[in-house]
Amino acid sequence: MKTFVKSISIDTKNRRELVNITSFVEQAVKESGINNGIVLIFVLHATATIVVNEDEQGLKKDIINWIDEFLDKERKYYHNLIDNNADSHIAASFFGPSKVFPLVNGKLIKGTWQEIMLFELDGPRNRRQVLIEVIGE
Template identity: 50%
Template sequence: MKIYFEDIYVSTSKQFELVDITDKVEEAVKKSGVTNGMCLIFVAHSTAALVANEHERGLMEDILTKIKEFVEPSRGWKHNLIDDNAHAHLGSTFLGADRVFPIRNGRLVRGTWQNIFLVELDGPRSERHITIEIIGE
């Protein structure tokens, strides 16, 4: 069994943003040499998340609109007394910091329209750290 790690870094330019990392994840799968297994993607931040969905501008804007409605950035959250970013922590909590995809025949298994996105909830940030772990044969 092989275990392969790769760290990628992404910068963001907006407070709320979706950054497509699909190509970077697929490149890591190829480099790993794993034919069949699993790919774990983990964002090492408590104010960012990962999602899988279609890379279509209108949908991406809709996703961000719904996230903003859900986390209510202007609400008087108690954590805002410390960092003024409670909405980002809440969004990360409910969206999740990780995603797992199968690997079959050396390729990441995902739906036709499924891409992998970093969800920036507290940007802009010069660097977001994402760990990719690939396990298999």
């Protein structure tokens, strides 16, 4: 079994935004030389996450608006006593830090409209680190 690991760095410009990283993941798969296995995408932050969905502007706004409505930033959160971003931590907890995709015949397997996106929940930030690990034969 072979393993290939690549780290990418993403800069974000807004407090909440979805950044398509699918091309970075596909490039890592190509560089790995691995044909069959799995691909893990993992963000190394507590206020960012990885989501899989259609990269359509209206849908991305809907997702952000839903999070903002569901987790009111002005609500009284205990974590805000030390840091004013409890809503971002809570949102990240719902989505989780990683996703796994199958790799078959050198191709990342995903649905027609599925794109891999970094979901920034507490930006803007410089250098959000995303680890891409390809495991297989």
